[in-house]
Amino acid sequence: MRTAFIRTLSALAEKDKNVWLVTGDLGFSVFENFIRRFPKQYLNVGVAEQNLIGVSAGLALSGKRPFAYSISTFASMRAYEQIRNDLCYQDLPVAIIAGGSSFSYSTFGCTHFPMEDFAIMRALPNMTVISPGDPLEVEALLKGMNKLRGPSYMRIAKKGEPTVHTTKSSIALGKVALLESGEDAAIIATGRILPSAQMAAEILKGRGIRASVVSCHTLKPLDARGLLAALKGKKVIATCEEHHEIGGLGGAVSELIAKNGITSRFLSIAIPDEFPSGVGSQEYFLERYHLTPEGISRKVEKAFRAK
Amino acid sequence: MHKSKPDIEQLKKTALAARKMLIRIASKSHSPHIGSSLSHIDITTALYSAILNVTPKTARDPCRDRFILSKGHAALGYYCVLALHGFISQKELERYGKNDTKLAGHPVLGTAKGIEATSGALGHGLAMALGLALAGKRDGLSAKYVVLVSDGECDEGSTWEAILLAGHLGLDNLTVIVDYNKIQSFGRVEEVLDLEPFADKWEASRWAVASLDGHDFAELLPALSSLPLRKGKPTVIIAHTIKGKGVPIMENKLEWHYRDVRPEDLEETLAQVY
Incomplete structure (x- = not known):
């Protein structure tokens, strides 16, 4: 990047x-x-x-x-x-x-x-x-x-992140970009976690759960209309971000869904309110906080199947 | 944009008018920071009457000289000087502090002609003036960029970040005037956080330094008319001033950072102003 x-x-x-x-x-x-x-x-x-x-x-x-x-x-x-x-x-x-x-x-x-x-x-x-x-x-x-x-x-980010979009035409400041469409769940990602969100949707597909993947690259102003359209009717809404769970994408989306009376199950996959201890690779920390394709898909599936 | 140079007697008259205006408006708006305003009025009067190439008509000219009041709490005195030079209407100034008006207790960009930057939090003005001066230099403008800082705001690390960079870049179109009244918000500068040897610190940071009496137009005008003091270096004028200058009961008194003039004391206070 x-x-x-x-x-x-x-x-x-x-x-x-x-x-x-x-x-x-x-x-x-x-x-x-x-x-x-x-x-x-x-x-x-x-x-x-x-x-x-x-x-x-x-x-x-x-x-x-x-x-x-x-x-x-x-x-x-x-x-x-x-x-x-x-x-x-x-x-x-x-x-x-x-x-x-x-x-x-x-x-x-x-x-x-x-x-x-x-x-x-x-x-x-x-x-x-x-x-x-x-x-x-x-x-x-x-x-x-x-x-x-x-x-x-x-x-x-700065480590030679992969390209997710196939074209630039769907990317506009202030507008979310829908990368995958699925009726069961919506995975909203911001930042370099985006390819992991996309891979999580692939994993979920193999397990019979159809998930949309939304890139919410503009956190403010939030594209309320675009997000609401993407979230409509989903059983599970999950946000993924490399950020604390307070005040980031999860905060923004939870404010949005609360204001709009959306009652889907909501998951904020983010860093909990702590200073991560220890030392390790990027992947080591991402795994710790479920910010990997497996971690995201596991959390979404669990929420989807919960009674 | 040349100004006819007013004589010193005229400058004294303008500064006296600004002081009286300040006391009157501060009283009716119950405004603090009167002492801080009084200490810079001679300096800002000299700048707007005789030095800065900017008028209300050229207030948006890209080639104008620019002035930033970094010690934003001294805004009311600055507004009075701006009003006396036609940048702010008397009518607007009379409504200072009332509901649904524009002029804040610290200058806010876009609220009046002549205000070049928002200030209020200390230690912000010099960095912005540096950015303006660098842009002016690279664009080949001959404009001057002048910023007035308080002694107290020379406690701020951000001020010293900008001092180091301006010296490093040799920005000789940038001038800092320190309103060195020796009193900061909770005590005398030498007791709170002594700045001395002050001139040496600026010189060591590659600035050209002049120290003068900030209330003596005979010293202010020659120094401000011969900027930069040294080619290839930014200039600092350490202006020795008196907090509350021009109102005997307020001079050198910390409490006039905070107090306002009660309406019943206004006439007596105005009668003292010199």
Whole structure:
């Protein structure tokens, strides 16, 4: 996804000299070509996330369109007040690009595990919150972010994630994308867990359960109409995300279904309210929290068959 | 966008009018932070009367000079200076603090001409001014970017992040004025978190430094007219000021960060203003 990000940003920067890349001293082996091609549209502020956001706000006040990059935890939390006041309150078109999904840095410890960022970004007025599920979503949604008049936040993974979509045409900022149709259950996924959700639906099919798969890459504004259409009549609704169960996709969807009187069985497959202990691979943590094809399908099947 | 340079007596008159306006409107709106406003009025008067290439008519011109009041709690004094220079109508200022009005207790972008950024949380203005200045530099503009910070907000780490970067980039179109009135919200600066040796810290961060009396137009005007102080370096003007300046009962008094002027004391207070 990170490669898709820089490739797409380079194309945007080539067309529009107001497109800038601003980094908090990260991007080794990824940004070098951009820096060489667009030196006047690039800034490294150093290890200073508050300044990353504040300076980006100043650039936006001058008519620039900065894409501000850091690791997800630092990008979302270290400068939260700058994001709130400088970007959201002033409603400036700064796009925050947050590198790393919850377990991208799986051996680094929880300082590097973004698990709250969707919740805190969703809480901000004027903020658009995006979590692409594959490189095609990164490309399409980044182009969408570049057209926004206000601030946005995109969390991308960085380990060469597979492509899920077969075409870009079904990907639009603010709209869910239906990847599979099934009448029994709906699996809604956001972020790099998307291919696992799709594989979970395959497994379920083999067990006689027909599940829809929905990519909800835009967490805010939530595509209420698209989601409600996809959820209608399903016995089980499951959300899957690399995020705490508080305030992320599960929170957003549960708010939506509660408001709309939907009484399907609801499952939030997410990280519980804890700092994951121990060290291991990305897969090790994903398995622990049932965020694998097997884990998702097992949970959905159990809910489906429960009396 | 050239301004005819007013003489010092004219600047004094404008600053006096701003102080009286501030006291009157603060009293009727029960507003705090009067001391903080009084300490910057001479500086902001000098800027808007004689230094900044911006007028109400050019307030959206991309080539204009830009000013950010980073110490946003001193907004009311700033609004008075903006009103005296035609950016805010007197009528709007008179309604300050009333229901269904625009001007907040801290400046908010888009609520009045002349307000270039939202402030209120300390330590935000300098980074935004830096972004503006860098964009101006790369776009080849000759504009100046001036930001007024308080001494208290030099406690903020975010202020120092921006100080380091501006020095590193050598942004000589960027000027910081420190309203160094030596009193922050809970005590004297030297007791709470001493900034000294203050000038040395800026110099070590590659800034050109001038220290002057922030209430003396004979010192302010030459310094502000010769920006940058050094080519290739951002400028900081450490303006030694007095919190509550111009109202004897308020001068150098911490409590005038918080108190308002009771209506029954207004006439007597106004009579003191100098």
